Amino acid sequence: ILNVEQSPQSLHVQEGDSTNFTCSFPSSNFYALHWYRWETAKSPEALFVMTLNGDEKKKGRISATLNTKEGYSYLYIKGSQPEDSATYLCAFITRGGKLIFGQGTELSVKP
Amino acid sequence: DVKVTQSSRYLVKRTGEKVFLECVQDMDHENMFWYRQDPGLGLRLIYFSYDVKMKEKGDIPEGYSVSREKKERFSLILESASTNQTSMYLCASSLRETEAFFGQGTRLTVV
Numbered sequence: 477i478l479n480v481e482q483s484p485q486s487l488h489v490q491e492g493d494s495t496n497f498t499c500s501f502p503s504s505n506f507y508a509l510h511w512y513r514w515e516t517a518k519s520p521e522a523l524f525v526m527t528l529n530g531d532e533k534k535k536g537r538i539s540a541t542l543n544t545k546e547g548y549s550y551l552y553i554k555g556s557q558p559e560d561s562a563t564y565l566c567a568f569i570t571r572g573g574k575l576i577f578g579q580g581t582e583l584s585v586k587p
Numbered sequence: 588d589v590k591v592t593q594s595s596r597y598l599v600k601r602t603g604e605k606v607f608l609e610c611v612q613d614m615d616h617e618n619m620f621w622y623r624q625d626p627g628l629g630l631r632l633i634y635f636s637y638d639v640k641m642k643e644k645g646d647i648p649e650g651y652s653v654s655r656e657k658k659e660r661f662s663l664i665l666e667s668a669s670t671n672q673t674s675m676y677l678c679a680s681s682l683r684e685t686e687a688f689f690g691q692g693t694r695l696t697v698v
């Protein structure tokens with residue numbers, strides 16, 4: 477079983493705080509890493525698809541980095557807003573496209 | 588817009604019943620997935636299909652089977668439903684190693 481670990485499991489921050497989460501994955505047989513955002517009562521939606529060591533992706537206030545040699549990725553949110561409250565999932569992708577998810581980080585941003 | 592549609596949002600079944608969860612995607616994706624989501628455990632892969640009639644077990648296949656007779660449809664079958672299969676079930680599809688698109692989820696209760 478491939479082990480994909482996310483930390484922390486949950487996070488409670490105030491509006492305006494910056495925050496970051498970690499995703500750890502096997503460094504061997506790496507093909508791609510995805511980050512998803514899952515809001516309550518909605519379906520998970522992709523934030524980033526990352527494939528190369530050293531990749532950095534950005535979408536508004538959210539950014540992600542990737543280190544395939546040591547097997548980790550960070551997701552950063554700058555100036556958290558209440559609408560950022562969601563569960564953030566990372567997924568390790570094998571060659572062929574099988575997606576193995578971590579257990580997620582549940583973020584709650586209080587106004 | 589990519590659409591992944593699951594046949595039911597909510598389902599209540601009796602212990603021992605045979606249960607079918609259906610998923611249809613309209614984007615000609617090769618890959619389709621069935622996950623279950625339980626609190627604190629993230630998305631756990633039940634089965635993965637990479638082509639018609641081709642399937643691969645995920646991390647928790649026990650008690651489940653799948654069927655993919657047509658590219659657009661992926662069915663999850665609970666041969667004899669049990670109370671420990673009460674959960675949220677999510678279907679997803681993807682084009683090889685690119686981002687996955689999810690259905691709206693089926694909340695199954697087995698009584």
